[in-house]
Amino acid sequence: MKYKQMVTRRNFLKQGSLITAGLAVNKLGSATAMSAESYRRVEGANRKINLACVGIGFRGGEIIKEFDKTGLANIVALCDVDMGAEHTREIMGKFPKARQFKDFREMFDKMGNEIEAVTVGVPDHAHFPICMMAMALGKHVYVKKPMSRTFLESELMIQAAKKI
Numbered sequence: 001m002k003y004k005q006m007v008t009r010r011n012f013l014k015q016g017s018l019i020t021a022g023l024a025v026n027k028l029g030s031a032t033a034m035s036a037e038s039y040r041r042v043e044g045a046n047r048k049i050n051l052a053c054v055g056i057g058f059r060g061g062e063i064i065k066e067f068d069k070t071g072l073a074n075i076v077a078l079c080d081v082d083m084g085a086e087h088t089r090e091i092m093g094k095f096p097k098a099r100q101f102k103d104f105r106e107m108f109d110k111m112g113n114e115i116e117a118v119t120v121g122v123p124d125h126a127h128f129p130i131c132m133m134a135m136a137l138g139k140h141v142y143v144k145k146p147m148s149r150t151f152l153e154s155e156l157m158i159q160a161a162k163k164i
Contacts, residue, residue, distance in 0.1 A: 052077035052115040052139075054104045054130050057087035059144055060121025064091055067119060067142075076114055079107045080122075104130050112137055120144065128153045135160040 051073040053064045057080060067073040079101040080088050092100065101107040108115070117140040120130050128148050134141045135157070148154045 048072055048074040049140075050074050050076045050114055050116045051119065052079065052107060052111065052117070053091075053098075053119045053121070054079040054107070055120060055122035055126075056080045056091040057082060057085065058121075060119070061088070061091045063119050063121045063142070063144065064095075068094075073117075077101060077107050077111050079104050105133065108133055108137060115139055117142070124149060128157065131157055132160055135164055138164055140164075 049072060051067060053060065053067075053075060056064060056078050060080070064075065068075065075095045075098045077100075078088075078091060078095060078098045081102055082088055083100055083102050084092070099107075099111060101110075115137075118130070118134040120127055120134075120141060120143040122130065124146055127143050127146075131141050131143050131147075141161075148157060
């Protein structure tokens with residue numbers, strides 16, 4: 001019976017180095033030095049992702065701010081059932097060009113082609129339907145924990161994610 005090799009820091013670094021070296025091989029098979037400048041020239045590497053945010057108050061607002069700090073997200077849609085409430089006004093003011101919705105289904109219907117990824121920062125019981133619809137449309141999803149309320153919901157979400 002074979003035993004799996006234990007993951008140690010050394011093994012991890014060794015594997016990471018091999019993977020990095022493999023990425024540095026160009027189409028002709030010769031190795032090239034990859035610098036930060038070379039990565040910047042990779043097509044689409046610095047392109048912003050069109051992000052829709054469902055749940056923009058409280059924790060959802062914090063999530064949006066963190067994604068915005070990266071400089072890699074273009075917030076194109078904001079969705080919250082309490083749109084305009086005191087706890088959502090800050091985010092609405094920060095992203096005035098983003099289209100606003102009260103229903104995530106309407107947001108996906110009207111902007112599905114423009115959205116590449118979705119953040120879900122709503123109460124736990126609403127994670128499942130939003131995530132499932134987003135994944136069914138081929139969107140990447142960031143959902144705050146817990147991912148779902150039940151094991152069945154989790155299993156269905158995992159299966160949906162594998163299809164993307």
